[in-house]
Amino acid sequence: xxxxxxxxxxxxxxxxxxxxxxxxxxxxxxxxxxxxxxxxxxxxxxxxxxxxxxxxxxxxxxxxxxxxxxxxxxxxxxxxxxxxxxxxxxxxxxxxxxxxxxxxxxxxxxxxxxxxxxxxxxxxxxxxxxxxxxxxxxxxxxxxxxxxxxxxxxxxxxxxxxxxxxxxxxxxxxxxxxxxxxxxxxxxxxxxxxxxxxxxxxxxxxxxxxxxxxxxxxxxxxxxxxxxxxxxxxxxxxxxxxxxxxxxxxxxxxxxxxxxxxxxxxxxxxxxxxxxxxxxxxxxxxxxxxxxxxxxxxxxxxxxxxxxxxxxxxxxxxxxxxxxxxxxxxxxxxxxxxxxxxxxxxxxxxxxxxxxxxxxxxxxxxxxxxxxxx
Amino acid sequence: xxxxxxxxxxxxxxxxxxxxxxxxxxxxxxxxxxxxxxxxxxxxxxxxxxxxxxxxxxxxxxxxxxxxxxxxxxxxxxxxxxxxxxxxxxxxxxxxxxxxxxxxxxxxxxxxxxxxxxxxxxxxxxxxxxxxxxxxxxxxxxxxxxxxxxxxxxxxxxxxxxxxxxxxxxxxxxxxxxxxxxxxxxxxxxxxxxxxxxxxxxxxxxxxxxxxxxxxxxxxxxxxxxxxxxxxxxxxxxxxxxxxxxxxxxxxxxxxxxxx
Numbered sequence: 024x025x026x027x028x029x030x031x032x033x034x035x036x037x038x039x040x041x042x043x044x045x046x047x048x049x050x051x052x053x054x055x056x057x058x059x060x061x062x063x064x065x066x067x068x069x070x071x072x073x074x075x076x077x078x079x080x081x082x083x084x085x086x087x088x089x090x091x092x093x094x095x096x097x098x099x100x101x102x103x104x105x106x107x108x109x110x111x112x113x114x115x116x117x118x119x120x121x122x123x124x125x126x127x128x129x130x131x132x133x134x135x136x137x138x139x140x141x142x143x144x145x146x147x148x149x150x151x152x153x154x155x156x157x158x159x160x161x162x163x164x165x166x167x168x169x170x171x172x173x174x175x176x177x178x179x180x181x182x183x184x185x186x187x188x189x190x191x192x193x194x195x196x197x198x199x200x201x202x203x204x205x206x207x208x209x210x211x212x213x214x215x216x217x218x219x220x221x222x223x224x225x226x227x228x229x230x231x232x233x234x235x236x237x238x239x240x241x242x243x244x245x246x247x248x249x250x251x252x253x254x255x256x257x258x259x260x261x262x263x264x265x266x267x268x269x270x271x272x273x274x275x276x277x278x279x280x281x282x283x284x285x286x287x288x289x290x291x292x293x294x295x296x297x298x299x300x301x302x303x304x305x306x307x308x309x310x311x312x313x314x315x316x317x318x319x320x321x322x323x324x325x326x327x328x329x330x331x332x333x334x335x336x337x338x339x340x341x342x343x344x345x346x347x348x349x350x351x352x353x354x355x356x357x358x359x360x361x362x363x364x365x366x367x368x369x370x371x372x373x374x375x376x377x378x379x380x381x382x383x384x385x386x387x388x389x390x391x392x393x394x395x396x397x
Numbered sequence: 398x399x400x401x402x403x404x405x406x407x408x409x410x411x412x413x414x415x416x417x418x419x420x421x422x423x424x425x426x427x428x429x430x431x432x433x434x435x436x437x438x439x440x441x442x443x444x445x446x447x448x449x450x451x452x453x454x455x456x457x458x459x460x461x462x463x464x465x466x467x468x469x470x471x472x473x474x475x476x477x478x479x480x481x482x483x484x485x486x487x488x489x490x491x492x493x494x495x496x497x498x499x500x501x502x503x504x505x506x507x508x509x510x511x512x513x514x515x516x517x518x519x520x521x522x523x524x525x526x527x528x529x530x531x532x533x534x535x536x537x538x539x540x541x542x543x544x545x546x547x548x549x550x551x552x553x554x555x556x557x558x559x560x561x562x563x564x565x566x567x568x569x570x571x572x573x574x575x576x577x578x579x580x581x582x583x584x585x586x587x588x589x590x591x592x593x594x595x596x597x598x599x600x601x602x603x604x605x606x607x608x609x610x611x612x613x614x615x616x617x618x619x620x621x622x623x624x625x626x627x628x629x630x631x632x633x634x635x636x637x638x639x640x641x642x643x644x645x646x647x648x649x650x651x652x653x654x655x656x657x
Contacts, residue, residue: 057575058574058575058580058581058602059575059580059581060575060580062573062575083578083579083623084579084582085576085579085580086580102575102576102579102580103573107573112570112571112572112573113571287616287618287619288619289616289619290564290588290589290615290616290619290620291564291614291616292564292566292567292587292588292589293563293564293566293567293570294566294570294576294588297566297567297570297571298570308559309556309559310547310550310559311550311551311553311554311556312431312550313428313431313432313434313435313546313549313550313553314431314434314435315435315553315554318554323571324567324570324571326563326567328563329561329562329563329567329613330562330563330613330614331561331562331563342614344614344616376579377576377579378579379566379576379578379579379585379587379588379620379623380588380619380620380622380623381623
């Protein structure tokens, strides 16, 4: 990679970046407000970004709120994650037709769009890297994920605020974007300035940066200011959880009474797995038409909280709420290491915020740690 | 050439119900011709003037059992049917009319009818499965026409219908909906309700009313606690579980934990 010095972009320069990405043929998606939440969708201009908005998050609660300034990225992660683009919720894999000539299998064409993601947070960069491991770096490469992932352009944003349920510092996944991006922004807002410190992470990032207007080299003061912003965020995490011994802690406490306690509160609705940016499980479904001439196979996100998920001949292996919650949490935090060499949790806090009854993964771990049977 | 096959005989039966599920079948406008080509619609009072004769390969049963006469008639339907599928909340849980199960029917009848002695009704409204063996239950108030087509298509292809019994929440998340309870504080039964509607109400910014009845392994008490925290009083908590699926065991039990 060419080494590029960090530069500073104005808001006009950021608009220029979106235009440059579009001219290169990218479908530009980023944060925008819909149904009183900040979700990810198509972005036509920076005016689509949630300027001046932030979010207040707690277990089972999310509310938008006005900011005192006009920050474009002054909020934490919302209900969506980038997996909805890279690993679509429902995806037809192939279909088949029966006609006079016999049976014909019609493969599903690759998508004809390339994504540019705007505003990817450090936790979500780690989540994408984890799904890369699952889908691209195992013995069986997933062609559907690869087709969406390999040409994606990622514009990261270093978090200037921590959400009420964030704990990336505990998981060593943020709040600074360290790798896995083409460009990384730090939003700097002052009395009379609204600028972005930009670092390039790839040649593609360098190339696009070089052609942007309203672009000037960063000064030492700019670099210090950006570092201070990230440090402040790191110091204001909503949640905290010791994570270095997770594998051993959970696996030696599979009979802990806390699993019974959480089972009383868990709805097994599956929301935590749906919003989790690393949960990747799918179910495969067949469909056929009334006339019996067309059939198709689709896959859709599934959840280890459903009975079908562990259904084998004779019934579901994990029929109790306790067993399903324990399966999810021990996989996420412990056995993921055995399977993929990393934690499956990136500390984004979505499972806490979007649990209808506010079950808090950090609180559950802390409870197990506090009262460990000897 | 597609091999010609035996057209299975299909019947649609009505018991105590509003006909809404039968209307959902008629609502399959684009697919009705294909359906008529695939099955012989031999008895369908909402749509045809056929008569009840002979045996049927597949019977779709709408409505609950509320009279002694219907309790007998469903046995006849069962005997005439190779496969019996109940459609809708009435047939699978007893329907809204199962509110009588929590009250005194005689008292109701005396208030509603000028000559209550003419009313020959049972004290309770019960699902079809309480009376005869049922091969498949399709949920909903009313049923979703896509799911109805799926059940018939699956039957024709001799495969399992894809009608997941997980929560409505999963349907919301697959659609990318923002959770109305978490983000707006809107009370929602989605976490304990059977999927199938495609998260219809939450997609229009309303909470789930539980039309599809309890999902697999519902855990209603913690949801009720959350609804109470959102400001729902005890009477309302009882009522939210007492709608179209009031008689479904998990909803009935939870409703009995609350009230005035």
